[in-house]
Amino acid sequence: MQADNQLILDHLDQPIFRLIGEVADAMNRPCFVIGGYVRDIFLHRPSKDIDIVTLGSGIELAEALAARLGKRAHLSTFRNFGTAQVKYNRRDEHLEIEFVGARKESYSHDSRKPVVEDGTLQDDQNRRDFTINALALCLNHDRWGELVDPFGGMADLERGIIRTPLDPDVTFSDDPLRMMRAIRFATQLNFQIEPETFAAIERNCSRIEIISKERIIDELGKIMRSDIPSKGFILLDECKLLPLIFPELSALKGVETVEGRGHKDNFYHTLAVLDNVALRSQNEWLRWAALLHDIGKPRTKRYDARLGWTFHNHNYVGEKMIPGIFRRMKLPLNDKMKYVQKLVGLHMRPIVLAEEVVTDSAVRRLLFDAGDDIDDLMILCESDITSKNREKVKRFLDNFELVRTKLREIEEKDSIRNMKLPIRGEEIMETFGLPPSRPVGEILSAIKEAILDGKIPNEHEPARQFMLETAAAMGLQPVAK
Structure with missing residues (x-):
């Protein structure tokens, strides 16, 4: 140039x-x-x-x-x-x-x-x-x-090359953060790392241990916010840095085969989901949710002779892993972490709906649990369809559109998103002369379930009548005033 x-x-x-x-x-x-x-x-x-x-x-x-x-x-x-x-x-x-x-x-x-x-x-x-x-x-x-x-x-x-001015072994050994910066620049600029420079990163990867978690996560964040973030994580894996800085993500790698039956490589699937999300959203924490959505799979992987490979409850296991990952990596332990946890925990729910008959009750529960994050959850779930089978992809995406339609209809009709129960615990205690106790919680839970099941509308009078009936079945009667 x-x-x-x-x-x-x-x-x-x-x-x-x-x-x-x-x-x-x-x-x-x-x-x-x-x-x-x-x-x-x-x-x-x-x-x-x-x-x-x-x-x-x-x-x-x-x-x-x-x-x-x-x-x-x-x-x-x-x-x-x-x-x-x-x-x-x-x-x-x-x-x-x-x-x-x-x-x-x-x-x-x-x-x-x-x-x-x-x-x-x-x-x-x-x-x-x-x-x-x-x-x-x-x-x-x-x-x-x-x-x-x-x-x-x-x-x-001109050539799109990342290269050190001097001996790369000296450059990276002196300041190991430069290894992360090389990968970050290659990702942001869509450049290639010059072969000898890249080989020096692999030779010196263990030096990353002297770098603070805060510095590392700053570079990872810049990779995450790039147009094609998967490139950075693939480079981190290839140069052997990934297992040192993010062992849980590295553990997703590989395909195991038993009796001729294998499962997909969950590492590359995860990166495909991440890129799909990046195409649709600049939300960095939605991207983190994409990166972590299957993080529980290595701990839940089982082989069943009848079913093949299973990862039962990997979403819930992954949800529980996130605070530990955020704490170790010096990511924020605040509402951002809770948002990622929520999406990881819920990401299988729309997929199950898309595979089955979409009932109003199931959609109400999804809307209630996801709240204002329902649109981001749907982006994550639609991005999770990475099959090479075009007919399968079309079927899932068509079903997701049906789920979206149901979500809109039920939200307009029932106002379920961020729903507040029309009956409060204080009203139950006052009506039946109860202290704070398990029966109060059971009545509140019954009211919530009745609303989500569509048995009663989300209104005070029908909810109060349901409260009286539920309490009577529990042997409780209103106290005289």
Whole structure:
């Protein structure tokens, strides 16, 4: 890929770059925009985060720029790291500009935190993770827009290649997070990892153990949010990182055969479901539900001579596994986790409905249990149909459309979604002179079941009459007032 000088000049033709260059010239400092912002110019991707490297103190350059910008800028300095950040708002534009002095780094074996020394631009480019992230554009007046590309990063952009600037074994051993970043960039950009670089990831995969769970999950999240997330998980598996960072997902791999009868590879099926969901939704947590929907299958797999391979209750087992997975991987233990749990636990229900006669009662119960997440649940279930048999796929999808129609009809008629019972426990206790107790719960449960079965409407008077009849059958009578 030849550098398009006009493309470079068009992107640098912004007041902020002109001002940074003027400040650097006044301080007699060579100054460059470097890394992802430069890469994304040539990939025609939007980018707001700007990295600036200078020879000398990056903090001093940031302080001088902030002084020129005045109240429009907010300066943060991180002196322990020799870096600074300027946040800048101009009209509807918000920019974050990171400043660092050019440096060279050396690492110890048990840490990804380097010993840092002042260095040249070449030293700074040497320490970059990949050639496509080592591109630099000069902002000084006499070299304005000059591209510095010592490692063939432009050629790698042209070929769609992820490659380290220096020895990949050293690069990944020094900072093992770069292995995750290689896979993340390959997934986001739909690039290939250069063979020797990929082989070095496999050789150094055990080094991932020194990386914090928070850093790993940040990269996994970016893979999950990409257009074709399966690519990242396949690469993680092929380079042997997956069993180290996500053993439950790795356990889905493989096909076992008994008496000539095998089951599908649940790992590749799961990734097909994930991609299907990604085509239909940007919801990251719906994607996590897709990735985890069959996570209970390895623990429930059984072979039956009559039925073949079974995975009974794998949805409920998977639902129970999720808090442990979220806790270990440092995913949020909040409503996001509960949402994923709910969808994993319920994902077989619409499939069962689609295989059988769709009764109003079954649809009411599904709508009640799924609540506002019913539409996401249906997306997950429709995405779960990955058969190569077109007739089977059409039959399931037609039946799912019937389920959707029933859901709409019953919601309009009965208002079941997020249903609140028309009778409360307090009314039962007051009517029969009961303390909080099991009979109160049994009457409430009977009312709920009657509404879901369509025996009574979701209204107070019919529910109260049903309450009186149920209580009488239990030997309870209203107390005199």
